Amino acid sequence: MLAALAITIGIGTAGAANAADLPRIASINLCTDQLLMTLADPAQILGLSPYARDAARSWDAAKAEKFPLLSGDAEDVLVLQPDIVVSGRYTKRATRELLKDKGLRVAEFDVPRSMDDVKKQIRRMGDLVQHSDRAEAEVARLEAAIARTREVAARKRYRVLALSRRGWVSGSDSLTGALLATVGLDSAARDLGLKLGGYASLEAIVSLKPDFLLLSEGSNFAEDEGRAFLLHPALQRFYPASKRLVLPEKLINCGGPMMSEALDRLALELERVER
Amino acid sequence: MIATTIALAVLVALLALGSLGTGPVKLSPVTVLDALFGGGSDVQQTIVREIRLPRAILGLAIGAILGLSGAALQGLLRNPLASPSLFGAPQSAAFGAVLMIALGWADVRSWALPVAGITMAFTSVFVLLSIAGRSAGLLLLILAGLAISSLAGAATSLVMNLSANPFAALEIAFWLLGSLEDRSFRHVTLALPFITAGAILLMSQRSAFRALSLGEETAQSLGVNVGRLRLLVIVGVALGVGGAVAVTGTIGFIGLIAPHLMRPLIGHDPTRLLVPSALTGSALLLAADIAVRIIPSTTDIKVGVLTSIIGVPFFLYLIVRERRALGGGVA
Numbered sequence: 001m002l003a004a005l006a007i008t009i010g011i012g013t014a015g016a017a018n019a020a021d022l023p024r025i026a027s028i029n030l031c032t033d034q035l036l037m038t039l040a041d042p043a044q045i046l047g048l049s050p051y052a053r054d055a056a057r058s059w060d061a062a063k064a065e066k067f068p069l070l071s072g073d074a075e076d077v078l079v080l081q082p083d084i085v086v087s088g089r090y091t092k093r094a095t096r097e098l099l100k101d102k103g104l105r106v107a108e109f110d111v112p113r114s115m116d117d118v119k120k121q122i123r124r125m126g127d128l129v130q131h132s133d134r135a136e137a138e139v140a141r142l143e144a145a146i147a148r149t150r151e152v153a154a155r156k157r158y159r160v161l162a163l164s165r166r167g168w169v170s171g172s173d174s175l176t177g178a179l180l181a182t183v184g185l186d187s188a189a190r191d192l193g194l195k196l197g198g199y200a201s202l203e204a205i206v207s208l209k210p211d212f213l214l215l216s217e218g219s220n221f222a223e224d225e226g227r228a229f230l231l232h233p234a235l236q237r238f239y240p241a242s243k244r245l246v247l248p249e250k251l252i253n254c255g256g257p258m259m260s261e262a263l264d265r266l267a268l269e270l271e272r273v274e275r
Numbered sequence: 276m277i278a279t280t281i282a283l284a285v286l287v288a289l290l291a292l293g294s295l296g297t298g299p300v301k302l303s304p305v306t307v308l309d310a311l312f313g314g315g316s317d318v319q320q321t322i323v324r325e326i327r328l329p330r331a332i333l334g335l336a337i338g339a340i341l342g343l344s345g346a347a348l349q350g351l352l353r354n355p356l357a358s359p360s361l362f363g364a365p366q367s368a369a370f371g372a373v374l375m376i377a378l379g380w381a382d383v384r385s386w387a388l389p390v391a392g393i394t395m396a397f398t399s400v401f402v403l404l405s406i407a408g409r410s411a412g413l414l415l416l417i418l419a420g421l422a423i424s425s426l427a428g429a430a431t432s433l434v435m436n437l438s439a440n441p442f443a444a445l446e447i448a449f450w451l452l453g454s455l456e457d458r459s460f461r462h463v464t465l466a467l468p469f470i471t472a473g474a475i476l477l478m479s480q481r482s483a484f485r486a487l488s489l490g491e492e493t494a495q496s497l498g499v500n501v502g503r504l505r506l507l508v509i510v511g512v513a514l515g516v517g518g519a520v521a522v523t524g525t526i527g528f529i530g531l532i533a534p535h536l537m538r539p540l541i542g543h544d545p546t547r548l549l550v551p552s553a554l555t556g557s558a559l560l561l562a563a564d565i566a567v568r569i570i571p572s573t574t575d576i577k578v579g580v581l582t583s584i585i586g587v588p589f590f591l592y593l594i595v596r597e598r599r600a601l602g603g604g605v606a
Contacts, residue, residue, distance in 0.1 A: 057441075165442065165446075166449075167457075199574060199575075201298070201299040201300075201456075201457075202326050202457050203298050203299050203300040203322050203326055204299050204300060206318050206321055206322060206326075207300050207318050207322070209318070221382055222382050222383045222384055223376070223379050223382070223383065223440055224376050224383055224440065224442060224443065224446040224447075224450075225383055225446060225449070225450055226442060226445075226446050226449075227383075228383050228384055228457075229457055231384075232325075232326075232457055232459050233325050233459045233460065233461070234321045234322070234325040234326050234459070237321060237325070238317075238318075238321070
């Protein structure tokens with residue numbers, strides 16, 4: 001029995017495992033969806049979270065079309081009886097508890113706060129799906145992207161304020177803050193005294209005078225007052241489009257394979273606003 | 276009365292200046308005045324003229340129209356408990372505006388919001404007065420108002436749930452609390468025409484309220500067309516409240532309180548109450564909006580929350596005072 005197991009693992013790492021032997025996995029979180037789609041074999045993916053096909057929030061929404069969508073609740077997961085359920089660390093607590101009670105293995109992924117966290121999560125998912133070679137390749141891709149973007153950002157030391165709807169500022173101890181710090185940009189959030197993040201008033205932002213704003217959307221349409229904040233004339237005066245770095249939400253809302261693309265996009269945006 | 280009005284106008288002017296001087300960034304009164312007239316640094320000018328000035332203008336105008344609407348409704352119905360918020364008008368206007376936000380069809384800074392708000396405010400007051408009939412008792416009006424606000428509230432929640440915007444629930448929940456923060460001149464442009472039109476309409480009917488206070492029949496014999504008056508007042512209140520709610524969310528109870536504060540000073544003549552009530556409404560909203568910026572808190576307190584916290588006990592006090600009339604209304 002042990003020998004048989006050892007052989008399976010041996011073959012698995014060699015990349016020639018029989019698909020039937022690899023763990024079958026269901027994801028109930030948007031961020032684990034992305035990791036799973038990147039690292040697992042299609043046959044291993046039993047289902048993805050309800051937002052997996054949402055083009056605005058899901059990085060690989062196109063690929064998600066190929067897989068079934070789950071409700072995100074416990075019922076359909078129980079019916080599928082996956083070997084592993086991957087989920088976020090904080091959302092859907094009741095669902096996770098229920099699944100654990102029913103004897104399913106639930107692997108929880110924390111919210112990453114640094115590039116090291118991101119690498120750890122990629123490797124962890126690689127181990128879960130038994131494709132650690134793919135995880136290593138993703139980590140290498142991420143490191144290459146960091147190096148590329150750092151080169152662009154190093155030309156001048158900019159102060160950037162990562163700003164979201166209603167004036168939410170991502171702090172230095174958040175994924176966005178980590179992204180800025182990794183490539184050598186100064187986060188203006190520190191001058192506001194925000195570590196994890198918090199709300200800043202329009203007045204405070206215009207007095208703070210960061211070089212650029214980092215936003216998740218560049219459109220001029222305010223679908224609600226939260227977006228209207230970012231389009232306030234006082235902010236537009238000092239930060240027209242040429243002073244706004246735009247990183248789409250789907251590149252920055254999770255830590256995972258999309259980080260490489262986020263970094264490359266950031267480099268492109270920096271080049272655009274420098275022009 | 277003229278002395279009172281002048282004193283109120285001075286108070287409103289001072290509060291408006293106070294509003295310009297209050298905010299998260301500390302600016303001295305001299306700096307504020309300097310920046311207001313084009314001096315000071317770029318940032319100071321922007322803070323005073325583009326962030327604080329629209330806020331002060333909206334506070335002044337919306338407070339005034341709420342106070343005026345309250346006084347007009349109390350005059351029309353000869354009823355001291357009448358006010359837009361007890362009739363469900365702001366709640367209904369909010370439903371109209373929320374529908375626009377939740378559907379995501381229109382920019383929140385477009386005309387769609389005030390138009391939807393005004394339409395729903397008109398519908399609600401119209402329905403309420405149709406249900407209540409011509410000489411409705413207090414109890415009937417309040418019950419009908421309660422029913423309409425509950426319906427508007429439920430419809431609003433339903434729309435929130437059905438929205439495709441994942442932030443809709445949070446955004447709308449915040450918005451419903453009523454706030455003047457971070458409004459711009461775009462919002463002023465949206466609300467002011469409707470507020471002005473509503474105010475002109477209500478003021479144009481001012482002498483009719485005095486005639487009406489002598490009783491409906493006497494008013495008819497004095498040449499007041501009561502049916503027409505009712506319709507004009509509803510339109511005026513709907514324009515004002517709908518326009519206001521569309522840019523600030525629901526700010527309640529100012530319309531109820533303002534006329535009551537003025538009665539001991541001005542007397543019970545509904546015609547003479549209109550202008551002082553409007554000024555009192557402005558003063559109340561400006562003061563409340565200054566208070567929410569001064570009270571220390573981690574996130575902003577919403578001005579609508581503050582007006583309700585002050586307004587509801589006042590409403591209870593009025594109910595206690597009117598207990599006999601309310602008790603008699605059951606029969």
